[in-house]
Amino acid sequence: MRFTSQLFLLPLAAFTAAQSNTTYSVKTPPLTTNWTYEVGTNPWPEYPRPQLQRSQWQNLNGIWRYENAASLNATEDPPFGQTLENEVLVPSCLESALSGIMETDRLYSWFSTNFTVPSSWSSNQVLLNFGAVDYEATVYINGQQAGFNRGGYYKFTVDVTNYTKFDEDNELLVFVHDPTDSGDYVIPMGKQTLRPSHIFYTPCSGIWQSVWVESAPADFITQLDVDANMDGQVNITVHSSSGTPTPVSVTIYESGCEEAIATHNGTSDSPFQFSVSSPSLWSPDSPTLYNMSITFGSDVVRSYTGFRTISKGTVNGVVRPLLNGQPLFMFGTLDQGFWPDGIYTPPNREAMVYDLEVLKSLGFNMLRKHIKVENDLFYQACDQMGLLLIQDMPALRPLQSYTLANCTSITYLPDPDQQAEFTRQLELLVNQHKSHPSIAVWIIYNEGWGQIIQGYPEFGLTALVKSLDPTRLVDSTTGWYDHGAGDFSDNHHYANPQCGSPFYSTASSPYDPTRIGFQGEFGGIGNNVSIEHLWNVQEAINTINQTYEIDQTLDAWSYRAHKLLTELLEQTEMYACSGGVWTQTTDVEGEVNGLLTYDRRVLRPNVTQWRDDIEALYAALKSRASNETSGMML
Template sequence: MHAVTGLLTSLLASSALARSLGGIYNRRQSNGTEYAVKEPPLTTPWTYEVGTDPWPEYPRPQLQRSEWKNLNGVWRYRNASSLGDVESPPFGAIFPQEVLVPSCLESGLSGLQGQNVTYSWLSTTFSVPHDWSGERVLLNFAAVDYEATVFVNGQRAGFHRGGYFAFTVDVTQYLSSNSTNELLVFVHDPTDSGDYVIPVGKQTLSPSHIFYRPCTGIWQTVWIESAPADYIAHLDLNANADGDVTVTVFSSSEDPNPVTVEIREKHSTDVLASEEGIAGSPIEFHVPHVDLWSPDSPTLYDVVVKLDEDKIHSYTGFRTYSKGEVDGIQRPLTNGEFIFQFGTLDQGYWPDGLYTPPSLEAMVFDLKVLKKLGFNMVRKHIKVETALFYKACDELGLFVIQDMPSLKPTTPNAEQQVEFERQLELLINQQKHFPSISTWVIYNEGWGQITDIYPEFRLTDRVRKLDPYRLIDATSGWHDHGAGDIHDNHHYANPQCGSPFYSILSTPYDPKRIGFQGEFGGIGHNVSIEHLWNVQEAISTINQTYEVNESLDAWNYRAHKLLVELTEQTDMFACSGGVWTQTTDVEGEVNGLLTYDRRVLRPDVEQWKRDIDGLYDAAGRRGGKGRGRSRKRGGGVVEL
C-alpha cells in the first residue's frame, strides 16, 4: 500500500487528527448517553471525534443573527409505517431509539444505520432563552431530505418539500408558557422508489457503482433564533468587479420599511461605504478601490444590514463572471480576464456520514487537499452542500460549478417537471450570494431531461432572470441542443475539450459557446480492504471503473498522460477548463484522488502540481491569466 504522502500527513496533523491514522478510536461517548456511532462499512479519521454536539458553527453565514441557539445533538427516533401516520402525531411519546442530528438515518454517525427508512418520526425538546421575550422565535432547518412536517407542542407548524434546501418556521405562536417545548418532525423520503421522480442526485435505494446509499432525514443543522416582529427574511446581494453593489432586502412583513446596508473591511468596524433604501426594492451603490475576489486573492468584505430593530451580518466578494471573446475564442471571464478553471467532480459523500460530513474540519480538509494540489475549482456534483461549504470555497479561493440535483434517469411527467423547476429556483435563490459560485448546471448527462421539447432553453432563460451574474451550463455532457453559455463534453478517460473530435454521445464543439471538459479522467486504482467500502455489492462493481491501474505508479503515469492531453487541447484548440473525476472514492468507485476514508492520497504531489500549472500556462499562452491571478490591493494566496 502506498504510504500516506507528506501533503496528507501535514493536513491531518494540522487538524490534530494524525493519531486517528493508527485506528485509535473512542467508540462510545463519555457522557453516559445511549447514543453511539454504529460501525459503518468504512470509517474516516473523524468518525469517532464527532461527539454528541455536532456542527456547532452558525450555519447561515450570509444572514447571521447574534441571538441563536443550536438544536443539534441527540434526538429520539421512531419508524413510521405510512404517509398517513402524519395525521396521528405521537405527541408526548418517548421514542425507542436515539439518533444524532444532523445525520442521514442510513449512516453510521446517526447511530441507526437504517435501510428503507421511508417514513420517520424524530423528536426533541428545546427551551427559549428568557431574554428573547417579546421577540419572534424562528425555527430553522438547513436541509431535510425529503419532505418534513413540523409540529411544535402538539400543533402543526410547517411543511417543506425538497431535500437540499433550507426553510424557516415562525414558531412563536406555538411556544409553551413554561420552559420546555416539544419538537416533532415527520419525514417522508421516497428516494427513487416506485413512480417517484424527485431530485435525488446520486441517491438510490439499490446502490450500484455510480449510484450510492441514500440519505434520509435532518442532515443539516437545526437552530432557533430571535428576531423582531419585522425582520430580514432574505437578502439578494451581488458585488461586481467595478465595485458596484446591488442589494435587495426582503422583510417578513413585506412593508416598504427603510433599510441600511454597510460594506466593511473584513473583521473590522471600518465602514467603506453605506447606502439607505427601502425593503423589497433594489439598492445600488459603489465602493471605491476594492480588492477583487479571485482564486489567488480570495478577498472578502463584511456586510451589515439593518431593518428597523433587526440587524444581520453577511459578507461578499467583488468579482464579475461573464463570457467574452479572447483571441477569437469564447472564454469564461473572471473580472474581465480568462482564467482556466480546473477542478474535480466533487460528490460530497462520506462513508461515516453519507451526505453529512463528520465535521466542518473534515469537510474543509477535502478542499484544502485540492487547493494544495493546485486546483482552483470544484464541480459540486448533483448535490447541494451546507452553506459553510461555499463559505470555505469563498475563503480558500475555489470556483464552484454548482449542479442542480438531478432526477433519477427517467423522463418526468408534467407534475414532476413543475416540481423540478420549483426546486431549481430554490437552488438559485438560496445559493446565488456566494462569490465563489461561477456557473450553474441545470442538467447532468440527460438525467431527467425531456429530450423532445428542449426545456433547457426555457430553463436557461429562467435561471438567467433569477441570477444574471453567472454563467449557465444548461446540459453538462448530453443531450446538448445549443442552450446556455457552455459547450460541455464528457469523455472517459481522454478529454475532448473544445476540440475538432468528439464521441458519439457528445456533439461537435460549438464555437459560439465556451469549450469545456465537464468530466474526464476517472481512472481507478484498487486498494486493500481497510480503505474500501466494505459492502460486497459495492466491491463487486469495482471493475466497472472506466480504467483500473494495477499500481499507484501506473495510476500517476496515466494521470500525467491525460493531463498533458488536456494541456495540448488548451494549447491547440478552444479548451477553457476541465473537471477531473473525482475528489474521493465513493462506495464501489475507486477513482478518487483520495480514498473514500481520506487516508490515502493517490497523486504524486509534485507531478500533479507541475501538470496542473502546465494547464494554466497553456491558457496563459492563449490569452489567459494563469491559475487565477487578478487585480488586487492586498491579500494573497490562502495559507493552508
C-alpha cells in the first residue's frame, strides 16, 4: 500500500469560499488520496461503455471551461463564442478538488469545450455521449440547442449530426442545473446535500462522468439487453434508433480468445434467443465472461456477457437466494462510492478498482452500491472480478422536513409529478444496467427515504422492475417501511444483526418466512484516526461521535467486529439468515466506520480474522443446505 507525505489541514472557510482561477490546477482538498495528484489533464481515457463499444470514437474528457450562472434564466442568453471564466476538469464534481473549482452551491453552471470530427465521419451520424450529468443538462452545438436530459445518474446520447461541422472546430456548450436539496425540490439525489452532516455528504454538481463522441450509421444500435443463463440460453434484444425490425447477427467468442463458439441471426427491436453448449458459468469464484460482437446493418459493436442465473428457492424449508440453482450466502459492504478528492468521481480507474480489490481480498462476494449509480467501468470491474452487486435506486430527498406557519413539521415527500419522475428514473436504472452479470438484486427504497407510506407504491414499483427485468431479485424496501413487497424480508440494525431471526427492533420489521431473510445493514462500528486520515472539515469532525459505536482502539474494533460477525454466523446456523451488508467499505467525511479510512491509506481489519469469519458464513449456509438435493425454484 502506498503512502504520501502530502497531508493537509484545511479550515472549513478555505473549502467553502468561492475560488476563481483561469488556469486549471488541482485544489487542496480537506483530505487527499494516493491518486489525487496522478489524475493529470486527460482523465478516464478508457472507452466508457464496454457493453456497447464502437471502434470510431473520440474521448472529450480533459480541460474544459466553466462559469457559474445566476439562474435558469441564463439559458435565455447562452454565452456562445465566449471564453468562460475558469478552466475545469471533465469529468469531475464542481465541489471537488479534482475539478479545479472546489466551490459549493453550484446550482447553475455553464461548461464549454471545442472538438473536431474527421470528414470520414460525414456520411454517418455523430453521437455525443455523456456518462452522467447532475442534474439537468441542456446541450448546445455551434449555437443551437441539440438536446436536454434530466437525471443525475444516467448516461444519455445526443445525435448532433445536423449541428456538426467536419474537419472544423465545433463549439460544445452545456448548461447544468443541479438543485440538490434546495427549495422544495424532491429529486433522486442519494446522500448528497447542500448542508453536509454526518451520514449526508458533499454534493456533486456538473459533468461527473465521461464525455465522448462517436460515429454510427444512420440506423444504429441504441441499447443491448442481454441475459445469458445457467442453461446456456442467451436472451437478447437489440434496440435500434429507427425501431424498424432489421436483421441482426450475434457472435459469441470463447472466453479469453477470439474463437467463435456460437453465431445466431435474429431481428432487431424484439427479443430472440439462442443457446451456447456447456458454457462455463459466472460466479464469484469463477467470473467467466464471454465477448460478443453484434452486427446490425453497417453498425458493428462489441459487448460481453456471463452465463448465470439468479433466483430464489426453498431449501430445507427456508427461502434462499440461489445462484446457478445453488443456495448462496451473499455477504458484502455498504459501498457509498465517495472520494475525498473527487466526491462522486473516483480519481481514476486504478483508484476505483482498488476498493473492489480490497473487498475481494477479504473474502466478500458482494457489495451493496448504496443509493448511487457508478460509471459503466465500475460494473465491468465487478463483472470481471466476481463481485455480486445489490444496486440501490438513488433515494429521493431523505430525512428532511419543512415547517408550516402553525409550526407543524412536514417531511419532504414527492408529489405526483415528482413520484412519476422517480419512476421514470427507476426504469432508466434498470434498463441501462440490466445486462451486467454481477447485478443480482435491485433495491427500490432505503429506510423509507422518499417513500410514500399511503397506498404502498413499492408494490407497483416492484412489479414494474420485475417486468423490466424478470431475471433478478427485488428488495423493495431495505430497512423499513416493509409492507410485504418484493423478495426480501430485510432488517437494518446497528450494531448487532437481527437476520431472519425471531427477534427484531421496532424500527424494522419482523422476519417474514415467505421471503429471503436478509441483514440489509449492520455493523457500523467506528474507530477514530489521526487528523491526517480524516476529512479535515470541523463540522464533519464534530459529528464523529454520532457513529453507531466508537471503539477506542483497533484491537477493540477487531474484537467487536468478530463478535458481530459471530452473531450473524449463529443466526445463519440457527435461523433463516441468507446474507448481510456490513457498514461500510470506507469512511466518508464525518463517519469513521469504514474498513478503509476515507483516504484509503489505512485498512482496519485483521485480514486473517475477517477471511475466516466470512468463510464461516458461507460454510454455515452450505452446511444447512447440504441435506437438500434440490431447491424448489420460486
